[in-house]
Every structure is written in C-alpha cells, then in structure tokens.
Amino acid sequence: MKLPNYNQRLLSMETRTKRFMLGAVAVMLLVLAMIAAKQDYFSRSTAIYFFTPNAQGLSKGMAVKFIGFKVGSVKEINMEPNATVRVKVSLDDEYVHLIGQDAKARLVKEALVGESVVEIIPGSQQVRQVSQNSVLEFERGQDASTVVENLAAQLQPILSDIHQITSSGDIQQTLKNLNQASGTFRQTVNEYTQLGANGNKAMEHINSSMETLDKAIPKLVDKADATLDNVQAATADIKKITNDSAGEIPSLVRNANALVQDGQETLGGVKRSWLLNSLFTAPEEQSLPVDGYVAPTQP
Amino acid sequence: MLLTACGSVDEIRSARLEQATEFNQRGQRAFQRGEYQAAATLYEQALQIDVAIENENGIAINTLNLARVNQVLGKTALTQRLLDHLLEDKALRYAPAHLAEAAVQKALLRLQENDTAGATLWADRAAAFCESDCRIVGVIDNVRAGIALRANDADKALQLSERALSANSDVPLERANALRLMASARLMKNEAVAALSLTEEALVIDKSLGLPEKIRQDLLLSAQAHEKLGQAELAAQCRDRAARIAATALK
Structure with missing residues (x-):
C-alpha cells in the first residue's frame, strides 16, 4: 500500500528538480545573452585601424565617438615590430557609411579633467566610406597643459614688448616733462589764487570751519542718536529683565531668609545636642565685676 | 537609652x-573697650527684652x-534709681547674690559722697544678702x-x-583694689616704703587690666609715698605720669 505512494512522490520530486534546473540554465543563458549584447556580439561591426607613435592616453574599451555619438570602441592596442602602435577600432556598421576614407581619428579629452575618447573627424563626403581593415590617419588633440604652453608662448613676446617700452628713456623723459609741466601749472594757479584770495582768507577760514562743522555736526548727531538708541535699548532690556524677575525677587529673598533661618536652627540644634553641647556652652547674660574701690577725695 | 541620651537636647532658649x-x-565688650555710652545703650536694650x-x-x-x-x-542719680528699683522691687524676686551686688554698689555710692554711715549700712545689708558661697x-x-x-x-x-586680698586671690581687679587700700593704710601709718611696694604691685596688675583710672590712682599713691620718703623728684615724676593719663580723659 505504501510503495506506490513513495514512487509517485519520487517521480514528482524528479519532475520538480528538472524544472528547476531548466529554469537555472535559462537564467544563465539570459545573463550571457545580455553580456554579449552589451559587448556588441550581436551587432555587426567593421574593424578599422590607425597607427600612433606611442600608446599614451589610449586604452582598450575606450569609446569612439562621431559628432558626439558613440559609434564604436577600441578593441586592441598592439605594438608593431617597427615600434609603432596599432590600434584596432570596431565601428558599428550602422554609422560606417558616414565615415569616409579620409576621416581622421583624434585622441581628445571630453573636458579639462574628463575621460579621453577617440573622436572620428569626418572627411570629405565624396570619398568612399571606410570598410573592413581600413586605416585612418591619427592625431592627438591638445590637452590643457599644451593649451597653457601655447598661451604662454604667445604672451611672452607681448610682455617683452611692454617691458621694452616702459623701460626706454623716451617714455621716462616724456613722463618727467609732463610732471614738470603739471607742477609749474599748479604753482601758477597757487600764486594767482594767493593774490586774489588774501583778502578773502578770513572768509575762507570761516567757510572752512563752517564746512568742518557742517560735516562734523551730522556725524555727532548720528553718533548721539546711536548712543541714545543704545541706551534706550539697554534700558529697555534692564526694564524687561527687572519686570521678568520682579515676581521672583521677593520669593528669592524669602527663600534666602528661610534658608539662613533653617541653617541657624540646625546649627543651634547641633550645638544643643548631647554630643556637642559640652563643646558649645550656651551663652548667658553676664554681670560686670563689682569694683569695690572708691578713690579717696583728693586733698 | 543611648540613642535617647544622644538625641536629648538642652532646655530651649527663646x-x-x-x-x-x-x-x-x-555691652560687656563695649565696657571692656571703655566705650561706656555704647555699653549703656546695649545694656538698656538687653534690659528691655528681659523685662518684656x-x-x-x-x-x-x-x-x-x-x-x-x-x-x-x-x-550717680540715675545709678541710685536703678539700684533702688532692684532693691525695692516687691513684685519680682531676685537672687540674693544680685541683691548683694546692688547693696555693695549702694555702699560705694554712699562712700563716694563721704557718707560713711550710709556706706556701712549698705555694706552690712550686702553682707546679709551674701550667703555662704x-x-x-x-x-x-x-x-x-x-x-x-x-x-x-x-x-x-x-x-x-x-582679708580682702586673701579673699580675692583669683580676682585681679579686687586684688589690686586691696593692695591700693593697704598702701593707703600704710601711708596713713607713715610706712611709706611698704606703701610704695604695694602700689607698685597694684600698678602692675592695673596695667595688665588696662584700667587708666586705677593706674592713675596707683601713681598718685606712689607720689605720696615718694614725698614721704623725701624723694620729691620721683614724686613729681609720678604726678606727671598721672597727669598725662588724666589728660586722655579715659577711664
């Protein structure tokens, strides 16, 4: 009775195991397919090459872009027997018709501190498109340090010219003459002013004083206003603090009084206790010693 | 029992x-410093509370x-009234020792006024109030x-x-008083040398107690003794010293 049931259960378990194994294999295949898709194993591509004196800045898997779009990637970087570097690039067939035989591959940086990419510079449209194993011309784009070096090279002659001009005697002499002319003019003006202004000197003094006062008074008034504002603010603060704490002060005083009284009572109690009362004799009212001497009346 | 004993306290004082x-x-401290008016005020305040x-x-x-x-x-008049108030009080009963002190003070007042009979009377009353100890x-x-x-x-x-000297061996104030009285008696008996010795002994005690009036009295007695001994210059010196103390007006 029991054997058929056991066989049936064994068969069921076998079936479920098969299903599980099949599922696992399917998942593995799916993952592999996705990886292959990612690695462009399912897309058709055209391999082209370019040569460069060194492999600096190039790496396997580097993106290849055409007018900003990724159209392929660097597949291989190999050194040739003549000490040059051969780079194999895989281009999607979808874009191959856009790239002519005279196109150039240029190593550039997408930004000042970005990744380097191989950029395909389009050639002439009339020229035949690249095909499998075509070789493109390669050039390196300018990086930041090269730009700075070029800029410095261009600025150098300009700076030299400026230095030469400013240090030449002609310019200095011209400036000196101009300065002298300015001084003479100032002196002439002063003499003229002095002649005409002697009579009005006192008035000028008064005007000057008045101007000083005019300038000073508003400042003083402003300062006084600010001071008064500060005093007013401080008074307001004090008033607020006083008002806030007004209710608490009497209770504080009462509490302090109570505390002192409690302390005195406690101390008094301790002093009167059996253990310590011999140390602290309770003070009592005392009489002055009787002085039994009366000075005799002086003859 | 022990705990009860530990917890027990003396009589509560109000x-x-x-x-x-x-x-x-x-008041005692003020009196010792010679601040008699302040002492009087403090004793009045104490008395007012005690009466209350x-x-x-x-x-x-x-x-x-x-x-x-x-x-x-x-x-003196106020002193008399205060002492009379104490001695003639019928409502309250005071300790005999206190009444004896009051009577002695009355005797001293009488003596100060050269009323020897009155002084004797109050001295006898003081002795009557005085008990064995x-x-x-x-x-x-x-x-x-x-x-x-x-x-x-x-x-x-x-x-x-x-007799007073032997009775007051442990009371410097009265001991000095006794020495001074002995010196006066010796002077009266023309025993100047003995008198001078006694006054010098009294002077030491009075200086130690810081009592200007008593020091002055000692110096005056010394001057009398020196005069009786024919030592006018020393007598003058003692009088001069006494005068300087009197000039301070401190008692």
Whole structure:
C-alpha cells in the first residue's frame, strides 16, 4: 500500500528538480545573452585601424565617438615590430557609411579633467566610406597643459614688448616733462589764487570751519542718536529683565531668609545636642565685676 | 537609652532671650573697650527684652550693669534709681547674690559722697544678702576697708584690706583694689616704703587690666609715698605720669 505512494512522490520530486534546473540554465543563458549584447556580439561591426607613435592616453574599451555619438570602441592596442602602435577600432556598421576614407581619428579629452575618447573627424563626403581593415590617419588633440604652453608662448613676446617700452628713456623723459609741466601749472594757479584770495582768507577760514562743522555736526548727531538708541535699548532690556524677575525677587529673598533661618536652627540644634553641647556652652547674660574701690577725695 | 541620651537636647532658649544675651555680651565688650555710652545703650536694650519676657535673672544682671556704667559715666542719680528699683522691687524676686551686688554698689555710692554711715549700712545689708558661697565677700571687705580709711582707722582698714586680698586671690581687679587700700593704710601709718611696694604691685596688675583710672590712682599713691620718703623728684615724676593719663580723659 505504501510503495506506490513513495514512487509517485519520487517521480514528482524528479519532475520538480528538472524544472528547476531548466529554469537555472535559462537564467544563465539570459545573463550571457545580455553580456554579449552589451559587448556588441550581436551587432555587426567593421574593424578599422590607425597607427600612433606611442600608446599614451589610449586604452582598450575606450569609446569612439562621431559628432558626439558613440559609434564604436577600441578593441586592441598592439605594438608593431617597427615600434609603432596599432590600434584596432570596431565601428558599428550602422554609422560606417558616414565615415569616409579620409576621416581622421583624434585622441581628445571630453573636458579639462574628463575621460579621453577617440573622436572620428569626418572627411570629405565624396570619398568612399571606410570598410573592413581600413586605416585612418591619427592625431592627438591638445590637452590643457599644451593649451597653457601655447598661451604662454604667445604672451611672452607681448610682455617683452611692454617691458621694452616702459623701460626706454623716451617714455621716462616724456613722463618727467609732463610732471614738470603739471607742477609749474599748479604753482601758477597757487600764486594767482594767493593774490586774489588774501583778502578773502578770513572768509575762507570761516567757510572752512563752517564746512568742518557742517560735516562734523551730522556725524555727532548720528553718533548721539546711536548712543541714545543704545541706551534706550539697554534700558529697555534692564526694564524687561527687572519686570521678568520682579515676581521672583521677593520669593528669592524669602527663600534666602528661610534658608539662613533653617541653617541657624540646625546649627543651634547641633550645638544643643548631647554630643556637642559640652563643646558649645550656651551663652548667658553676664554681670560686670563689682569694683569695690572708691578713690579717696583728693586733698 | 543611648540613642535617647544622644538625641536629648538642652532646655530651649527663646529667640528673645538669645537676643537679650547678644545685647548683653556686646555691652560687656563695649565696657571692656571703655566705650561706656555704647555699653549703656546695649545694656538698656538687653534690659528691655528681659523685662518684656520677665527674665528675672537678666533683669537683675542688666540693671546692675547699667548702674555700674552710669556710675562710671558720673550719672550717680540715675545709678541710685536703678539700684533702688532692684532693691525695692516687691513684685519680682531676685537672687540674693544680685541683691548683694546692688547693696555693695549702694555702699560705694554712699562712700563716694563721704557718707560713711550710709556706706556701712549698705555694706552690712550686702553682707546679709551674701550667703555662704558669696563671691563678693572680698569686695565687701574692700568697701569696709575704704570706709575705715574715710574714718581714719588705718589699722582696721589694713586688717580688712588684707582679708580682702586673701579673699580675692583669683580676682585681679579686687586684688589690686586691696593692695591700693593697704598702701593707703600704710601711708596713713607713715610706712611709706611698704606703701610704695604695694602700689607698685597694684600698678602692675592695673596695667595688665588696662584700667587708666586705677593706674592713675596707683601713681598718685606712689607720689605720696615718694614725698614721704623725701624723694620729691620721683614724686613729681609720678604726678606727671598721672597727669598725662588724666589728660586722655579715659577711664
């Protein structure tokens, strides 16, 4: 009775195991397919090459872009027997018709501190498109340090010219003459002013004083206003603090009084206790010693 | 039992009594510093509280102290009234020792006014109040010696003062008083050398107690002794010293 049931259960378990194994294999295949898709194993591509004196800045898997779009990637970087570097690039067939035989591959940086990419510079449209194993011309784009070096090279002659001009005697002499002319003019003006202004000197003094006062008074008034504002603010603060704490002060005083009284009572109690009362004799009212001497009346 | 004993406390003293005691002690300190007016005020305050709480002991003590201070301040009439108030009080009963002190002070006042009869009467009353362990026996003897001197009875004065000296061996103030009275008796008997020795001994005690008036009295007695010995210059020096003390007006 029991054997058929056991066989049936064994068969069921076998079936479920098969299903599980099949599922696992399917998942593995799916993952592999996705990886292959990612690695462009399912897309058709055209391999082209370019040569460069060194492999600096190039790496396997580097993106290849055409007018900003990724159209392929660097597949291989190999050194040739003549000490040059051969780079194999895989281009999607979808874009191959856009790239002519005279196109150039240029190593550039997408930004000042970005990744380097191989950029395909389009050639002439009339020229035949690249095909499998075509070789493109390669050039390196300018990086930041090269730009700075070029800029410095261009600025150098300009700076030299400026230095030469400013240090030449002609310019200095011209400036000196101009300065002298300015001084003479100032002196002439002063003499003229002095002649005409002697009579009005006192008035000028008064005007000057008045101007000083005019300038000073508003400042003083402003300062006084600010001071008064500060005093007013401080008074307001004090008033607020006083008002806030007004209710608490009497209770504080009462509490302090109570505390002192409690302390005195406690101390008094301790002093009167059996253990310590011999140390602290309770003070009592005392009489002055009787002085039994009366000075005799002086003859 | 032990815990009960540990927890037991003395008799509770009222805050009023504590206050009266405080005034009394402050008065004592003021008197010792020679601040007699301040002392009088403090004793008055203590007396007022004692009267209010009917503390008989305190009333007697502070009345006597107030009388004593007023005597020093020269307010003899007030001193008399205070002492009479204590001695003639019918409502309250005071300790005999306090009444004896009051009677002695009355005797001294009478003596100060050269009323030897009255002084003797109050001295006798003081002795009557004094019981077996009376602490002012020596004082009464000194008062009686003073009375004898006023009566020009040098021998009696000498006898009483010598008894007072032995009775007041542990009371410097009265010991010095006794020595001074003995010196006066010796001077009366023309025993200047002995008198000079006694006054010098009294002077040491009075200086140690810081009592200007007593020092001055000692110096005056020394001057008399030097005069009797023919030492005019030394006598003059002692008088000069006494005059300098008097000039301070401190008692």
